[in-house]
Amino acid sequence: MSLDPKHVQKSFDRISEIFSDIVEHAETLSLTRCPYRNASDLCTALFKCRNQEVDMSKPTVLICGHDGTFDVRPA
């Protein structure tokens, strides 16, 4: 099947545009919020971190206790 290469390129350009905006916002956001902290404020990191706090009601769940006062880009 032949596909229009220009159309394909346009679609990939749109993906790149969406992802570039995401990466740019992630960089800004990482100045105040750990990138491993999800929308439910849980820690998704595979490693131990001093900001991890155990939820006493669910001991297997790690909460992010980071207060956003330092640059967490290296996290």
Add this chain to the structure above:
Amino acid sequence: MAELSDIDNETVRGEIEEFLVDPAEIERFVNLFAAASLEMLEIAEAVIIGEHEDVDSLTQQALDNGTSALEIMDDGLIAGMGIVGIKFREDFIFVPEVLVCARAMKAGMAHIEPILSASGAMTQETVVMGTVKGDLHDIGKNLCIMMLRGAGLTVIDLGVDTAPEDFVNAVKETEAVVIGMSALLTTTMPNMERTIEVFRDVGLRSEVGIMVGGAPVTEEYAISIGADAYGKDAMACVEAAKGLAATQHSKSAT
């Protein structure tokens, strides 16, 4: 202009209603989704909620039903990811959720890319990516992978704590011409150099372009350990990978 009620999918309608505020964006997405088929809306919905298994099966189903690869890409996968991008920009969701949605989109693209390649509309370059041995940080690497896949590159993700031999084996198995190594700790950075040494030891160093990145990594460090490129961020990583692939291909052509 189409109306929100013209969109035949409750979840997609709800997402627009709840998370989009810019009138121009609302108009663009309402028009797009109102014109989309039920199948495409289901795919977009699965991308938005990050259900990679659903995206996988729905994409296959749509192709089996004769829907074109480009329609699935534009009206299902990209349209869904567009909503995800806006939710992230507006801080309704964060990086971990975005990566789940990107994985869902990738599950659909896995069906689309071979069709695009077979038609000659895109070339498939393979890049092997991993966080080096001893290092469990993966967000930066995952954002790079998202960008690389978004640019149409095939990525073999070796995950975290990747031994030098695993990079070598992946290159041997996939014939990738580019590898990318990430390190987020100064203590694990030397494992980038060790990996490069192992490629030299097994006689594969000239066969691959090697790029490195991560918060403590600098261009000077990349040069000092014999890497071919340094990716300052995820966008630079795409340019570096494309450049290295082109260099490797021109080397093998001569």
